[in-house]
Amino acid sequence: MDKIYPGMADAISDIEDGMTVMIGGFGGSGAPIELIHALVDRYKTTGTPGGLTVVNNNAGNGGIGIAAMINAGMVAKMICSFPRSSDPRAFTDRYLAGEIGLELVPQGTLAERIRAGGAGIPAFYTPATFGTQLAEGKPVAEFDGKSYVQERWLKADVALIKAELADRKGNLTYRKAARNFSPLMAAAAKVTIVQARQVVATGGIDPEHIITPGIFVNRVVEVTDPQQEEALLRAEAS
Amino acid sequence: MDKIYPGMADAISDIEDGMTVMIGGFGGSGAPIELIHALVDRYKTTGTPGGLTVVNNNAGNGGIGIAAMINAGMVAKMICSFPRSSDPRAFTDRYLAGEIGLELVPQGTLAERIRAGGAGIPAFYTPATFGTQLAEGKPVAEFDGKSYVQERWLKADVALIKAELADRKGNLTYRKAARNFSPLMAAAAKVTIVQARQVVATGGIDPEHIITPGIFVNRVVEVTDPQQEEALLRAEAS
Amino acid sequence: MASKLTNAQIAWRAAQDLPDGSYVNLGIGFPEMIAKFKPEGREVIYHTENGVLDFGEAPPVGEEDWDLINAGKKAITLNAGAAFFHHADSFAMVRGGHLDVAVLGAYQIAETGDLANWSTGPGSVPAVGGAMDLVHGAKQIWVVTDHVTKKGQPKLLKSCTLPLTGVGCVTTVYTSLAVFDILDKRFVLREKLPSMSLDELQAVTEAEIVVNGKPRDLNVPEL
Amino acid sequence: MASKLTNAQIAWRAAQDLPDGSYVNLGIGFPEMIAKFKPEGREVIYHTENGVLDFGEAPPVGEEDWDLINAGKKAITLNAGAAFFHHADSFAMVRGGHLDVAVLGAYQIAETGDLANWSTGPGSVPAVGGAMDLVHGAKQIWVVTDHVTKKGQPKLLKSCTLPLTGVGCVTTVYTSLAVFDILDKRFVLREKLPSMSLDELQAVTEAEIVVNGKPRDLNVPEL
Numbered sequence: 001m002d003k004i005y006p007g008m009a010d011a012i013s014d015i016e017d018g019m020t021v022m023i024g025g026f027g028g029s030g031a032p033i034e035l036i037h038a039l040v041d042r043y044k045t046t047g048t049p050g051g052l053t054v055v056n057n058n059a060g061n062g063g064i065g066i067a068a069m070i071n072a073g074m075v076a077k078m079i080c081s082f083p084r085s086s087d088p089r090a091f092t093d094r095y096l097a098g099e100i101g102l103e104l105v106p107q108g109t110l111a112e113r114i115r116a117g118g119a120g121i122p123a124f125y126t127p128a129t130f131g132t133q134l135a136e137g138k139p140v141a142e143f144d145g146k147s148y149v150q151e152r153w154l155k156a157d158v159a160l161i162k163a164e165l166a167d168r169k170g171n172l173t174y175r176k177a178a179r180n181f182s183p184l185m186a187a188a189a190k191v192t193i194v195q196a197r198q199v200v201a202t203g204g205i206d207p208e209h210i211i212t213p214g215i216f217v218n219r220v221v222e223v224t225d226p227q228q229e230e231a232l233l234r235a236e237a238s
Numbered sequence: 239m240d241k242i243y244p245g246m247a248d249a250i251s252d253i254e255d256g257m258t259v260m261i262g263g264f265g266g267s268g269a270p271i272e273l274i275h276a277l278v279d280r281y282k283t284t285g286t287p288g289g290l291t292v293v294n295n296n297a298g299n300g301g302i303g304i305a306a307m308i309n310a311g312m313v314a315k316m317i318c319s320f321p322r323s324s325d326p327r328a329f330t331d332r333y334l335a336g337e338i339g340l341e342l343v344p345q346g347t348l349a350e351r352i353r354a355g356g357a358g359i360p361a362f363y364t365p366a367t368f369g370t371q372l373a374e375g376k377p378v379a380e381f382d383g384k385s386y387v388q389e390r391w392l393k394a395d396v397a398l399i400k401a402e403l404a405d406r407k408g409n410l411t412y413r414k415a416a417r418n419f420s421p422l423m424a425a426a427a428k429v430t431i432v433q434a435r436q437v438v439a440t441g442g443i444d445p446e447h448i449i450t451p452g453i454f455v456n457r458v459v460e461v462t463d464p465q466q467e468e469a470l471l472r473a474e475a476s
Numbered sequence: 477m478a479s480k481l482t483n484a485q486i487a488w489r490a491a492q493d494l495p496d497g498s499y500v501n502l503g504i505g506f507p508e509m510i511a512k513f514k515p516e517g518r519e520v521i522y523h524t525e526n527g528v529l530d531f532g533e534a535p536p537v538g539e540e541d542w543d544l545i546n547a548g549k550k551a552i553t554l555n556a557g558a559a560f561f562h563h564a565d566s567f568a569m570v571r572g573g574h575l576d577v578a579v580l581g582a583y584q585i586a587e588t589g590d591l592a593n594w595s596t597g598p599g600s601v602p603a604v605g606g607a608m609d610l611v612h613g614a615k616q617i618w619v620v621t622d623h624v625t626k627k628g629q630p631k632l633l634k635s636c637t638l639p640l641t642g643v644g645c646v647t648t649v650y651t652s653l654a655v656f657d658i659l660d661k662r663f664v665l666r667e668k669l670p671s672m673s674l675d676e677l678q679a680v681t682e683a684e685i686v687v688n689g690k691p692r693d694l695n696v697p698e699l
Numbered sequence: 700m701a702s703k704l705t706n707a708q709i710a711w712r713a714a715q716d717l718p719d720g721s722y723v724n725l726g727i728g729f730p731e732m733i734a735k736f737k738p739e740g741r742e743v744i745y746h747t748e749n750g751v752l753d754f755g756e757a758p759p760v761g762e763e764d765w766d767l768i769n770a771g772k773k774a775i776t777l778n779a780g781a782a783f784f785h786h787a788d789s790f791a792m793v794r795g796g797h798l799d800v801a802v803l804g805a806y807q808i809a810e811t812g813d814l815a816n817w818s819t820g821p822g823s824v825p826a827v828g829g830a831m832d833l834v835h836g837a838k839q840i841w842v843v844t845d846h847v848t849k850k851g852q853p854k855l856l857k858s859c860t861l862p863l864t865g866v867g868c869v870t871t872v873y874t875s876l877a878v879f880d881i882l883d884k885r886f887v888l889r890e891k892l893p894s895m896s897l898d899e900l901q902a903v904t905e906a907e908i909v910v911n912g913k914p915r916d917l918n919v920p921e922l
Contacts, residue, residue, distance in 0.1 A: 128608045
């Protein structure tokens with residue numbers, strides 16, 4: 001068992017048109033920029049993969065990362081909680097022109113739906129959205145005198161994840177708040193592809209400190225000096 | 239904010255008759271023996287707290303820990319997945335005599351119900367138990383052509399937890415497989431009481447390595463050389 | 477004292493009510509300002525939806541670590557005892573009722589406790605973030621807001637006209653003119669600016685103001 | 700070769716089918732024996748419900764750490780690359796379909812794939828453990844079992860008479876006489892002891908045995 005891939009292009013070569021792709025990160029924190037840009041490069045060269053449904057908390061900022069995917073025209077729909085950013089033009093322009101779809105999901109419900117996807121829980125109830133527009137069409141039930149909305153699991157064909165440390169069995173740690181959605185997405189996707197800042201020897205991560213056990217990970221590419229979306233945007237702006 | 243309690247007796251002094259008490263551990267691994275025995279001592283001295291509902295994977299072994307609670311007569315009902323052990327007499331005798339109640343819950347459903355209790359999810363669907371006796375009386379629903387059983391959250395008045403490290407804000411780590419149900423129970427109880435092998439300075443646990451953040455913990459007692467249920471049983475037997 | 481409080485003064489007033497030892501989520505933007513005015517000697521642990529508990533002040537400019545941010549994507553620092561966790565655990569803290577207070581901004585608040593703070597209706601890009609979870613997530617839900625809209629329209633209403641964030645969730649409202657607790661689906665006045673009469677306050681408040689005994693003066697420092 | 704396989708031989712046979720690089724949960728008791736017979740050169744990562752992935756053999760007697768146990772409460776050791784996690788994450792691995800194979804024991808198996816392995820009916824203390832989760836948790840659910848009960852009654856039935864553990868879940872059955880895949884709700888014979896005729900096998904099997912082409916010989920070493 002060796003999940004380490006030597007190259008970025010190999011690791012993402014079988015992502016197909018129309019797939020659902022979960023992308024880790026919250027804003028720039030945890031965004032796997034190199035994996036995303038490799039996918040954009042592939043699309044620009046080959047026309048594939050297009051028509052993607054992308055799951056992320058946000059919907060891109062500036063022209064980097066998910067915004068680059070949207071600008072390239074490879075995203076058919078975003079599933080996110082907050083499609084705003086300091087520079088949301090990539091998404092906003094296409095959304096207002098009716099060229100990209102949006103499923104707006106409250107952030108906690110988005111996290112829990114992804115977690116449910118990975119945990120084999122097809123549906124659950126949450127108080128969030130009860131009595132609001134975002135609950136329209138969803139089953140409602142009362143438990144112990146309080147009303148809740150039924151939500152379905154969310155799964156993906158592929159997850160793209162940024163990690164700090166990884167080993168050949170796919171065990172992962174994250175860096176600070178860059179953890180956010182990534183452990184959930186790793187479990188909810190059929191194929192989880194990771195860029196890790198450092199690949200360590202097997203056993204090089206204390207078993208008590210592993211955040212994502214390797215069972216949830218399929219491929220790991222080492223990216224020793226990863227770009228940080230927020231830093232790139234600030235450099236671009238200045 | 240200082241969640242450190244100087245003494246065991248103080249930490250458990252307000253547990254009342256009829257409460258639901260979650261107790262961490264899987265067999266002897268993670269069983270908070272000192273907290274349990276302090277509660278047994280209190281019951282033997284004062285007659286309180288009795289009539290407890292105890293949530294644990296098992297139902298006691300030998301005459302130690304939960305078995306000591308059962309032998310003392312303070313447990314009205316067990317909620318567990320596996321009320322067997324190498325020496326299950328304490329529970330078995332009372333169960334067959336109709337003196338103690340049992341709610342049998344599959345282990346994964348037990349874990350998920352406790353997790354749901356802590357996470358504010360009042361109900362969820364699981365494939366486990368569909369078509370079996372244990373699903374009788376529970377709502378069933380079909381999702382994507384497969385049948386699932388609805389399960390409710392499980393909460394408690396008190397959780398008794400064994401941790402490895404703790405700080406005054408209640409942040410916790412666990413030792414090896416002793417982690418098991420404890421992080422879930424810490425979140426699902428109104429009052430979470432912890433015995434920790436070592437209380438460290440605030441900030442003494444790396445923020446990346448904390449398993450239970452202090453928000454889920456109310457009281458911490460340092461027990462520097464904790465007893466291990468399995469070791470006690472083996473010592474008793476030999 | 478001025479005829480209405482500044483945002484900083486509203487934040488200051490709300491901050492005086494932060495309980496010692498409490499776990500608090502401050503919404504993006506205006507509510508974040510409350511942290512600045514926490515009374516000396518009280519320990520408050522701040523939660524941010526993106527997976528950090530017990531964060532501190534912003535780092536100096538140029539020393540930001542952009543993997544260490546809050547829900548508003550602003551750089552933060554950590555206090556001793558901080559913890560990281562993933563998004564599902566973060567919202568378990570919220571939805572599970574583990575927070576003592578969550579503070580949000582508002583477009584409209586109804587006397588029933590309904591809150592509208594995420595959408596001004598069709599025509600723009602909708603964005604909800606964590607607001608719909610947070611309104612169900614804390615023992616107390618506070619709103620900090622100007623008492624009226626920029627156009628002078630009341631924000632404290634009999635019922636909201638904008639899309640709701642949550643139903644019956646708000647417990648306390650700190651405005652530029654007064655402090656209200658929502659009790660039994662009524663705005664119960666706790667404090668008002670001493671310079672303002674009750675009639676004047678009612679005139680800019682669509683919902684009926686309930687007074688139980690003499691309201692206290694809303695006194696805040698110059699900031 | 701003897702007239703039926705020992706438990707060790709059944710375990711050996713099942714072990715030969717463990718895929719390289721697979722994630723496997725071995726049930727308490729008899730199924731645990733499979734780990735001993737894993738073919739050389741194949742890497743298999745074992746999961747135990749109580750929160751450990753990638754554990755190794757039992758430690759020497761006297762060197763046990765009783766905080767480091769498997770679901771059967773036996774002491775284990777760790778392989779390099781092992782990980783700890785809590786029970787909800789552990790069953791997320793199970794229920795979420797992340798395991799390749801789960802192996803269980805059985806009282807009865809029906810041709811529909813129904814399994815009964817947790818209760819022999821009223822009169823004793825019921826205990827289910829993780830079995831009802833595991834039967835829905837892996838891509839393949841294997842059963843290892845004697846072909847008949849101690850009293851000589853068939854265990855491979857048209858339908859189970861004992862309380863079910865799961866409906867339509869079993870994919871492969873390794874018995875003391877044969878190996879069956881359950882396909883389209885039928886026991887399809889893959890291998891049988893060469894010393895035994897098909898009629899002899901059918902005589903101790905309540906459900907109808909389906910044969911697609913000539914079944915292979917079930918050959919195992921002396922153990």
